[in-house]
Amino acid sequence: MTASIDINKVTKRFGSLTVLDELSLSIPANEFVVFLGPSGCGKSTLLRMIAGLESVDSGEILINGERIDDQPPGQRGVAMVFQSYALYPHMTVRDNMAFGLKNISVDRAVIEARIAEAARMLEIGHLLDRKPGQLSGGQRQRVAIGRAVVKEPKAFLFDEPLSNLDAALRTRTRIELAQLHQRLKSTMIFVTHDQIEAMTLADRIVVMNNRKIEQIGAPMEIYNRPASRFVAGFVGAPAMNFLPVTIRENAGFVAATTGAGLELTTAIPTSGLPDGPFELGIRSEHVRITPPTANAAEGVVDVLERLGERTLVYVRLGDGQQIVGSDSGDSRVAVGDRVGLAFEGAKAHLFDASGRAWHGGEAGHG
Amino acid sequence: MAEPRTAGTATARSRRKSVDIYAPQWRNFLFVAPYLTIFATLLVFPLFWGIWLSFHKADTFSSGRFVGLDNYFRLFRDPIFMQSIWNTFYFVFLTVPALALIGLFLALCLNRRTRSAAVLRALFFSSSVLSVTIVTLIWRIVFIPDLGLLSMVYGLFGAQAPAFLADPHLAMIGIAIATVWWCIGLPMMLFLSALQQIPQDIYEAAALDNANRWQTLWSITLPSIKRTFILVIIIQIVLQFQLFGQAWLMTRGGPNNLTKPIVLYIYNTAFQRWDIGLGAAASEILFLLILIAAMAQYLVTRRKADA
Numbered sequence: 296m297t298a299s300i301d302i303n304k305v306t307k308r309f310g311s312l313t314v315l316d317e318l319s320l321s322i323p324a325n326e327f328v329v330f331l332g333p334s335g336c337g338k339s340t341l342l343r344m345i346a347g348l349e350s351v352d353s354g355e356i357l358i359n360g361e362r363i364d365d366q367p368p369g370q371r372g373v374a375m376v377f378q379s380y381a382l383y384p385h386m387t388v389r390d391n392m393a394f395g396l397k398n399i400s401v402d403r404a405v406i407e408a409r410i411a412e413a414a415r416m417l418e419i420g421h422l423l424d425r426k427p428g429q430l431s432g433g434q435r436q437r438v439a440i441g442r443a444v445v446k447e448p449k450a451f452l453f454d455e456p457l458s459n460l461d462a463a464l465r466t467r468t469r470i471e472l473a474q475l476h477q478r479l480k481s482t483m484i485f486v487t488h489d490q491i492e493a494m495t496l497a498d499r500i501v502v503m504n505n506r507k508i509e510q511i512g513a514p515m516e517i518y519n520r521p522a523s524r525f526v527a528g529f530v531g532a533p534a535m536n537f538l539p540v541t542i543r544e545n546a547g548f549v550a551a552t553t554g555a556g557l558e559l560t561t562a563i564p565t566s567g568l569p570d571g572p573f574e575l576g577i578r579s580e581h582v583r584i585t586p587p588t589a590n591a592a593e594g595v596v597d598v599l600e601r602l603g604e605r606t607l608v609y610v611r612l613g614d615g616q617q618i619v620g621s622d623s624g625d626s627r628v629a630v631g632d633r634v635g636l637a638f639e640g641a642k643a644h645l646f647d648a649s650g651r652a653w654h655g656g657e658a659g660h661g
Numbered sequence: 662m663a664e665p666r667t668a669g670t671a672t673a674r675s676r677r678k679s680v681d682i683y684a685p686q687w688r689n690f691l692f693v694a695p696y697l698t699i700f701a702t703l704l705v706f707p708l709f710w711g712i713w714l715s716f717h718k719a720d721t722f723s724s725g726r727f728v729g730l731d732n733y734f735r736l737f738r739d740p741i742f743m744q745s746i747w748n749t750f751y752f753v754f755l756t757v758p759a760l761a762l763i764g765l766f767l768a769l770c771l772n773r774r775t776r777s778a779a780v781l782r783a784l785f786f787s788s789s790v791l792s793v794t795i796v797t798l799i800w801r802i803v804f805i806p807d808l809g810l811l812s813m814v815y816g817l818f819g820a821q822a823p824a825f826l827a828d829p830h831l832a833m834i835g836i837a838i839a840t841v842w843w844c845i846g847l848p849m850m851l852f853l854s855a856l857q858q859i860p861q862d863i864y865e866a867a868a869l870d871n872a873n874r875w876q877t878l879w880s881i882t883l884p885s886i887k888r889t890f891i892l893v894i895i896i897q898i899v900l901q902f903q904l905f906g907q908a909w910l911m912t913r914g915g916p917n918n919l920t921k922p923i924v925l926y927i928y929n930t931a932f933q934r935w936d937i938g939l940g941a942a943a944s945e946i947l948f949l950l951i952l953i954a955a956m957a958q959y960l961v962t963r964r965k966a967d968a
Contacts, residue, residue, distance in 0.1 A: 348865050369871030381862035385884040394880065395870030442866075 297324045297481045298359040298372070298449035300345065305354035307340055314340050316506040317354065322484065327476050330486045331493040332503035333529065339454055341503075342486045346375050346452050358449055369398070374443035375452040378459060380435045382427040382442070389423040392442045409445040416478070417441050433464045440475070450482040457492060469495055490530050494518070502526050524650040527576050533600075533607060533619045535644075536582065540575045542568075542645070548655075549645060551575045555614045557592045559640040562655025574646045581639040582620035584608050584628060588635040594618070596632045610634060708948075714941035721935055732942035742943060744918050745926040748833065752904050752922060755837035756844070757897045763841065764848025764893065769882070771849070772856045782853070789846030793906035800839035801826070801911060826912050832920045836907050843907075844900070848893045855889035856882070888961070895958035902951050923947045 300322040307315040314337045322328050330338035343349040345356055347368030356364040363371045374395075382391050389410060396406045414420040417437045427435055436456060443451055453472075457465045473496055476483055487493055493500050494514045502509040502517060502525075510522035521527035527535045540551035542565075549563040551573070559575065587593050597617065600607040606626040610618050620636050622628055645653040715732055719725040736742045767785055771778045788796070803810040804825040815822035825835035859882065867877050883890075905924040908914055914921030914929075921929075923943060931940025 346865075346869060348868065368865075368868040373869070375866070375869050377862050377866065379860065379862050381860070381866040383863055383866070383881060385887075386880075394867075394872070398871040398873070398876055446870075 299324045300450060300482060300484070301357040301360075302341070302345070303355050303357070305341070305344065305356060306352045307337070307344060307349065308352050313506055315344075318506075318508060319354075320501060320508065320511070322482060324482055325480050327473075327483045327485065327496060327498045329493040329497035329500050330484065330503055331488070331490060331500050331530070332509075333488060336503045337506055338486045338488075338501075338503045342375075342452050342454055342484060345371075345450075345484065346373055347371050348375075369395075372449040373452055374446045374448035374450075375454065376436075376439045376443050376456045378455040380427070380439040380459075382435055382438055384427050387424050387426055388419065388430070388438050388441075391427070391438060392445050395442070395446050406445075409447070410441075413441040413444040416444070416475075432460055433468065436460060436468060440472075444475075444479070448481070450484065451479075453483065453485040455487055456485075457487070458489070465492075472496060490532065494530075500530075502529065504529070520654050520656075521576075521644065521652050523652055524574065524576070524646040527644060527646070527652060531578060533579050535576045535578050536618050537646070538575045538577075538616060538618070540573050540645075541571065542573055549653075551640075551643070551645070553614075554616065555592070555612050557638075559638050559643060561643045561645065562641040563643070563645050563653050564655075568645075568653060569647050569649075572648055576644040576646055576652075577638060577642060579607060579619040579621045580605075581642040582618060583637040583639075584610075584620050584622040584626065585635040585637050587633045592636040592638065593633060594636070596628055596630050596634055599626075599628065599630055601626075608634065610636060711941045711944055711948075714938055715945050717938050719938040719941070721937065725938060728938065732938045733946075735939060736942055736946065741918050741921065742923075742926055745921045745923050746946075748918075748920060749902060749904065749922045751833055752837060752840075753898055753901045755834060756840050756901045757894060759837070759841050760844055760848050760897050760901075761890065761893050764845055765852050765886075765890070767845065767849045768852030768856055769878075772853055782849070785849055786846035788843055791843065793843070794910065796839060796843045797907055797910040800835070800842070804835055827916060829916050829919050832912050832916060836904075836911055836920055839911065840901070840904070840907055844897070848897065851889055851893050851896075852886065855886040859885045891961050892958065895954055895961065898954045899951055899958070902947065902954065923950075 302318060302320040302322075304317045304319055305315060306313065306317055318337075318341065330341060332338045340349055344351055344364070347363075347366065351364045354364075355362050358371065358373070382388075383394065386394065392410050392413065393406050396409070410423070411420075414423060417440060419434065419437050419441055422430060422434055422438065427438065430438065436459075439456070456472075457468055460468060469492060472485075476496075485492070485496055494517075497514055499511060500514055500517050501511050504525050510517060510526045512520075512522075517526060517530055521530060521535075524537070528537070538553050540553055540559075542549050542551050544550070544565045545560055547564055547566070549561045549565055549568070550558055551561060552558045553575070561575075592612075594610040594612040596608055597611050598609040600609075601624070604624050606622045606624060606628070608620045608622050608626070608628055610620055612618060618636060620634075628634060641655060643655070647653065716727060716729060717725045718728045718731075771782050771785070791799075806812060806822065806824050806827075809822070811825070812822040823831055825831045825838075863881060863885075864877065867881050872880065903924055904922040905928070908920050908922050908925050909928070912920045914925050924947065927940045927943045927947070930943060931937050
C-alpha cells in the first residue's frame with residue numbers, strides 16, 4: 296500500500312510560540328522525502344502532526360485526498376519508527392509486532408504470516424521470542440522497523456531513527472532503509488538533522504528552518520543550487536565558505552571583489568540582482584590549494600583535516616577571514632605554511648541581503 | 662653508572678600504588694559509627710534480649726527462670742492469641758488489596774499535569790501525615806451511632822446506619838476503612854512515581870497501534886508497573902501486620918477480642934498483665950511473620966532485570 300500526502304497551510308503553536316507557520320507540502324505516492332533542518336526547526340513536530348501525535352492548529356493534512364488530521368493516530372494508516380524505538384519492553388519481539396494487528400482484530404494466521412515475512416526481510420527471525428531488553432541497539436531498530444512493516448501502512452514515518460546507532464551501524468542501516476524503500480515501494484517520510492542521511496536516502500529533501508520550508512528539491516539540486524544562504528550553509532560538510540564582496544558587471548555576469556582585493560569572475564548574470572550588500576559563497580571543493588602566488592588569494596594554514604581521499608585546509612587570509620579549501624589526500628601542506636588559493640569562480644553563488652541565493656548556469660537564479 | 666640508577670627509580674616508581682579513588686578507607690567508618698551505635702543498642706541488642714526473654718518466665722522485677730519453649734506452648738494453647746493471629750490476617754486481607762487497588766486507581770486518575778490533579782494528589786496524601794489518634798478520632802465521630810456522619814448519610818435515605826464499631830461482623834471492617842483512608846497516600850505516591858517513569862513514546866506507539874484506552878491500560882501501563890504493584894503489596898503487608906493504634910483507640914480489641922491484633926495481644930500480655938516472657942514469645946512470632954514478608958520484598962526488589 297502507498298499513498299500521497301498533502302499538507303495544506305498547516306500551523307502549529309505551543310502557547311504563544313508558533314512552531315510551524317502556514318506550511319504547505321505535497322508528497323506524491325512512493326516518494327522518499329526527508330525533512331532536514333536544525334534542532335527546533337519544527338521538522339519532528341510536522342512529522343508528529345502527520346502521525347496524529349500532535350494536533351493541528353489550522354490547515355489540513357490529507358492522505359490520498361482524504362482529510363486525516365481529525366482522525367486518531369491509529370486510523371490514519373501510517374506507521375512510525377521512533378528515535379528511541381519505543382518498543383514495548385515487557386512484550387516479546389513477536390508480540391511487539393503483533394500488537395497493532397491484534398488491536399484491529401486481524402486474523403491470527405495473517406498476523407503470523409506478516410511477522411514471518413517481515414522477520415525474513417529484516418533478518419530478525421531468531422529474535423522473535425526475545426524481549427527488547429535482550430537486544431542490541433541495532434536489533435531493536437530492526438524490530439521497530441519490522442513493527443511498522445507488518446502493519447502494511449500507507450506511509451512510513453521515521454523520526455530520526457538512526458541517531459541512537461553507532462557510526463558503522465548507522466551507515467549500514469541507512470543502506471538497508473534505502474533497499475527497504477525500493478522493495479516496499481511505499482511513501483516514506485524521514486526526519487533528520489544529519490545531511491548525509493538526507494542526501495543519501497531522499498528522493499526529495501525538504502529543508503526546514505525557523506517555522507518554514509526553506510527549499511524543496513532533489514539532493515543534488517539542494518547541494519548545487521541552494522535557495523538561500525541558510526540552505527547553502529546547512530547542507531554540505533564542511534559548510535560553504537562565505538565572503539563579503541562588492542560586485543560589478545563584467546559582460547553581463549557578476550564580477551565579485553573580496554575584502555582582500557581579490558576579484559572573481561562568476562557565471563551569475565547581473566540582470567535582476569537587487570542592491571547590495573552581497574556575500575559570495577563557494578564550497579571547499581571549488582577552492583584548490585596552490586603554491587603561494589603574488590595575488591591577494593593567499594594565506595596561512597590554520598588547521599588541516601585529513602579525510603583520506605582529500606585534505607581540508609583551513610586558510611587564514613590577510614584580512615583575518617578563514618577559508619576552507621581542499622587539496623589531495625596526500626597533500627604535503629603543513630600547519631603554518633603560506634599557501635595560495637585558486638577559486639573556481641564559475642561555481643560560486645551570490646547571496647543578497649535577504650539571504651536569497653543567485654546562481655550561475657542555465658536557470659539564472661534559484 | 663647512570664644506567665642502574667635509572668632502572669632503580671623505575672622500579673621504585675612501579676612499586677608505588679596507583680590512586681584508586683574508590684578504595685575503602687577506614688576513616689569513613691567514623692561517619693557511619695553513630696548510626697551503627699544506635700542500631701546496635703536500640704535494635705540488635707533488644708532483638709536478642711527479646712529472644713532470650715521468650716525462653717524465660719519473666720516479669721518486671723526479675724528476669725525469672727528458664728522455661729524453654731513453654732511460653733510458646735502457652736501461646737498456642739491460648740485461644741485469644743490464636744484469635745489475634747486470625748484477626749491480624751483478616752485485617753491484612755481487608756486492607757492490603759484495598760490499598761493496592763484504590764492507590765492504583767487514584768494514581769491512574771491523578772497522573773496528569775493539571776493543577777486540579779496536583780491539588781487532589783496533595784489532598785489524598787494529606788491523611789497520611791495525621792497521627793493515628795487524630796485518624797481514629799475522626800472515624801469514631803463518623804461511626805458514632807445516631808449522631809455520626811454515617812448515621813446522617815443513612816438518615817437521608819431513611820435508613821438506620823450499622824453500628825460499625827460494636828457489631829462483631831463489622832468492627833474489623835470499620836477499622837480497615839479508617840486504615841485505608843489513613844494509609845492510602847503512600848501506595849498512591851509509589852504508583853504515581855512508577856507511572857511517571859513509563860516512557861511517553863510507548864504510549865505514542867500504542868496510539869499508532871490502534872490500542873484503545875482499555876488495551877493501553879492492560880497491555881502497556883499495568884505490565885510496566887508490575888514490580889511496583891508487588892512492592893506496594895509487600896510494604897503494606899509488613900505495615901498492616903503491625904496494626905495497633907487504630908484497634909486500641911477505636912475498639913480496645915473488642916467486641917469479644919474480635920478486633921484484637923497480635924501487637925495489642927503483646928501489649929496486653931506484657932505491659933498490662935506483666936507476663937513479659939509470654940509477651941516476648943508473641944513478639945517473636947510476629948517478628949517471624951513480618952520477616953517472611955520482608956524477605957519476600959527483598960527478593961522481589963532485587964530482581965531488577967525482570968522489567
